[in-house]
Amino acid sequence: MKFKMSEKSLFAVLLRSPWWISFVLVAVIALAAGALLPKEYAGVGMLGGFPFFVIGCMAMWRQRNLPSAAELEKGLSMLSSMGWRDFSALLETAFTRQGYTVKHLNGAADMQLEKKGVLTVVSAKRWKAAALGVESLRELVAARDALEARNCVCITLGQVSAKANEYAEQNRITLISDADLVMLTAETIKIL
Numbered sequence: 001m002k003f004k005m006s007e008k009s010l011f012a013v014l015l016r017s018p019w020w021i022s023f024v025l026v027a028v029i030a031l032a033a034g035a036l037l038p039k040e041y042a043g044v045g046m047l048g049g050f051p052f053f054v055i056g057c058m059a060m061w062r063q064r065n066l067p068s069a070a071e072l073e074k075g076l077s078m079l080s081s082m083g084w085r086d087f088s089a090l091l092e093t094a095f096t097r098q099g100y101t102v103k104h105l106n107g108a109a110d111m112q113l114e115k116k117g118v119l120t121v122v123s124a125k126r127w128k129a130a131a132l133g134v135e136s137l138r139e140l141v142a143a144r145d146a147l148e149a150r151n152c153v154c155i156t157l158g159q160v161s162a163k164a165n166e167y168a169e170q171n172r173i174t175l176i177s178d179a180d181l182v183m184l185t186a187e188t189i190k191i192l
Contacts, residue, residue, distance in 0.1 A: 014055045019063055022056030025049065067182055075182035080128060080157055091124055091155070093188045108139035112147060119149035132156045132175075134167045141171050155181060 014022050026049035033045030067075065079087065091111065092102045100113040100120075109121035123140045126132070137154060144152040153174045160168075160175060168175050176184060 011051075011055055014052070015059050015062070017059065019056050019060035022052045022059055025052040026056065065183070066179060067186070072179055072182055075186065076157065076178065079181065079185065084125060087124070087127060090185055090188050091122070094185050095122075097187060105143075107143055108136070109143035109147070109152070112149065113153075118151070119147060120151040120153060121147055121149045122153045122155065124155040127155050127157050127181075129156065129158045131158050132160045132164050134161070134164050137164055137167050137171070137173055140173065157181070 014025075029049035029052065030046040033048065034042050037045040079090075082090065088104070088110065092104075095102050095111070095113055098115075100115045103112040103114070104110065105112055105121070108123060110124050111122040113120040113122060121140065121144045123136065123143075126136055132154065140152050140154055143149075151172065151174065153176060154168070155176045157177060160177065165175070167173070
């Protein structure tokens with residue numbers, strides 16, 4: 001059985017927040033326990049901050065290679081100014097660096113990636129669209145099923161609607177946008 005944490009739980013929110021927020025919570029809990037509890041219980045009360053320390057360490061580890069706001073803005077600007085041919089070549093180079101064999105497709109899926117016998121279809125042609133809706137994701141799932149691929153990826157710079165996000169979760173679609181897209185292409189465009 002696979003455990004899935006609620007996206008709205010305190011720990012999930014802290015994992016997505018800057019790492020230092022968890023450490024501030026540890027300090028607040030320790031100070032409050034030291035000030036409000038009797039001396040014989042203060043140490044035990046301070047240990048109540050330990051889960052937040054662990055979450056802070058996990059968040060710090062996850063965020064260690066994220067681009068700064070300026071680097072993110074520069075990368076997104078560069079990506080949005082590209083034409084399809086250059087963007088497609090950039091993605092092909094990025095995926096090849098990760099060990100994938102890339103085959104270009106026509107239709108709902110733009111690329112087929114293969115690595116260790118596992119097929120993944122990628123939709124990226126609508127990367128500049130202002131919003132990503134469910135219909136293009138349905139087409140991608142149909143392409144995945146037709147090609148008997150295990151995974152599918154949709155790349156976008158636009159806003160992802162709540163329905164599209166929900167549909168992606170339900171249908172095993174990986175959405176790559178914003179910071180993830182900049183990280184995927186960073187070595188190739190040399191912005192970081």
